[in-house]
Amino acid sequence: MVIKDFSLVLFTMLGQMAVGLAIMAALRPQTAEGPSEGKLKTHWLVAGCLLVAGLIASFFHLGHPGGSVLTLTHLSNSWLSREVLAFGVFGALLAATWLTLLKSGTGSLLGRIAAAVGIIAVLVSGMVYAPPGFPALNNISPLVLFLLTAFILGSALASYFADDKLQPTLTMVLAVSLIVGLVINLLLPSMWLAGNKAAQMTGQNFLSSGWFWARIVLEFVIPLVALAAMKKIAVWVPVLVVFGELVGRIMFFGSVVHSAATIGGLQ
Amino acid sequence: MSKKQLGFFVDVKRCIGCFSCAMACKNQYHQEKEVVWRQVYPVSEEIYPHRQSAWLSLACNHCQNPTCLKVCPVKAYFKRDKDGVVVHEQDKCIGCGNCIRSCPYGAPRYNPVAKKAEKCSLCWQRLDAGLKPACVQGCPAKALQLVDVNQFADPEAVQYIAGFPKFAALNPSVRFRAPSQPRVIRR
Numbered sequence: 001m002v003i004k005d006f007s008l009v010l011f012t013m014l015g016q017m018a019v020g021l022a023i024m025a026a027l028r029p030q031t032a033e034g035p036s037e038g039k040l041k042t043h044w045l046v047a048g049c050l051l052v053a054g055l056i057a058s059f060f061h062l063g064h065p066g067g068s069v070l071t072l073t074h075l076s077n078s079w080l081s082r083e084v085l086a087f088g089v090f091g092a093l094l095a096a097t098w099l100t101l102l103k104s105g106t107g108s109l110l111g112r113i114a115a116a117v118g119i120i121a122v123l124v125s126g127m128v129y130a131p132p133g134f135p136a137l138n139n140i141s142p143l144v145l146f147l148l149t150a151f152i153l154g155s156a157l158a159s160y161f162a163d164d165k166l167q168p169t170l171t172m173v174l175a176v177s178l179i180v181g182l183v184i185n186l187l188l189p190s191m192w193l194a195g196n197k198a199a200q201m202t203g204q205n206f207l208s209s210g211w212f213w214a215r216i217v218l219e220f221v222i223p224l225v226a227l228a229a230m231k232k233i234a235v236w237v238p239v240l241v242v243f244g245e246l247v248g249r250i251m252f253f254g255s256v257v258h259s260a261a262t263i264g265g266l267q
Numbered sequence: 268m269s270k271k272q273l274g275f276f277v278d279v280k281r282c283i284g285c286f287s288c289a290m291a292c293k294n295q296y297h298q299e300k301e302v303v304w305r306q307v308y309p310v311s312e313e314i315y316p317h318r319q320s321a322w323l324s325l326a327c328n329h330c331q332n333p334t335c336l337k338v339c340p341v342k343a344y345f346k347r348d349k350d351g352v353v354v355h356e357q358d359k360c361i362g363c364g365n366c367i368r369s370c371p372y373g374a375p376r377y378n379p380v381a382k383k384a385e386k387c388s389l390c391w392q393r394l395d396a397g398l399k400p401a402c403v404q405g406c407p408a409k410a411l412q413l414v415d416v417n418q419f420a421d422p423e424a425v426q427y428i429a430g431f432p433k434f435a436a437l438n439p440s441v442r443f444r445a446p447s448q449p450r451v452i453r454r
Contacts, residue, residue, distance in 0.1 A: 061364065063360075067359075067361035078340045080363065081340040267429075
């Protein structure tokens with residue numbers, strides 16, 4: 001497995017994890033009273049901390065992090081500029097939701113707006129990583145994969161903070177996301193094999209990798225069997241899911257073949 | 268009349284694979300060891316199955332719709348109105364690598380010393396001084412020429428040749444002439 005752009009692996013994964021947690025938090029009753037009061041605050045706080053960690057990681061892939069504020073200057077055309085703005089707004093809304101929750105004990109509307117903006121941020125992020133340079137990804141697949149990551153990681157990790165009432169909903173969301181994720185992750189390499197040379201090489205990289213199959217088993221098959229058997233998210237399931245997503249994201253950045261690698265050969 | 272758009276005409280029929288164009292570029296700009304603005308790619312035997320070789324000498328294609336310019340978050344790229352040359356302003360670059368990932372032709376490269384991207388400038392300073400680009404000047408076989416692709420009407424010239432990825436949306440400003448088939452003498 002080739003590890004490339006690890007800072008981007010962390011940024012995208014942590015950012016999507018934060019969005020997923022925000023979506024699941026927005027599904028909960030937003031009154032911070034009673035026995036689940038502490039857990040609701042922690043739920044939003046963890047989402048915010050993950051986003052901050054992701055944003056810090058993103059600075060490490062810049063040659064000159066000092067110029068990062070200038071990335072907002074090309075909003076008219078650059079999806080990267082839009083990604084910075086979208087995650088910035090999402091972060092501000094997360095902070096506002098948490099502060100409101102601390103002060104007044106409710107933050108339902110703000111939280112839902114934060115979750116909606118988070119989904120937009122994930123889609124915008126998907127556009128950044130769908131460039132012509134990588135024919136295998138120059139389509140809708142990064143958007144779908146990123147959104148799936150948000151739902152899989154969000155629902156799995158939210159099980160640590162949710163009260164008993166929300167657990168069946170989280171179990172359902174995780175099960176559906178894992179089934180969709182399993183199907184898409186099995187179909188994508190086959191579709192790539194039918195593409196141009198760079199896409200074919202990408203498909204071969206994935207299908208011949210032991211990490212790819214390990215991810216399929218650890219992130220999808222075992223958790224799905226566990227969910228079916230236990231009817232709830234066991235405490236070890238999020239660990240497997242996070243590991244699987246990490247492997248998947250490393251392969252996303254390291255095993256997808258750039259078009260320039262095929263110059264001079266059959267396309 | 269359409270706007271002027273300068274680009275390279277790569278005459279694969281004449282190219283002898285001597286790498287003089289790549290060397291001329293290095294001599295002109297003295298890029299870091301790992302950084303290559305012009306690369307000479309061998310054409311694979313699947314495409315040209317002969318004992319002699321064919322080569323594609325490629326640099327930035329100064330596309331009519333450059334993806335590097337579109338994706339750069341800090342507007343470090345611009346396209347000159349007068350001749351369509353795509354210029355990278357390295358002072359503005361923050362080294363995010365987005366252009367490197369996006370360009371399907373691998374034209375922008377990462378300079379690990381400057382921690383910024385860089386690419387072929389089509390020697391715009393030389394053009395403005397009435398000179399040819401260094402690579403064109405350095406080619407001993409006249410296999411590399413500078414042309415206005417909007418006016419260039421060589422009947423043998425094509426925009427996409429086998430071995431060169433097709434990305435129609437970018438409209439790369441490059442033209443090729445295919446290599447000739449070797450003469451086979453049978454007894």
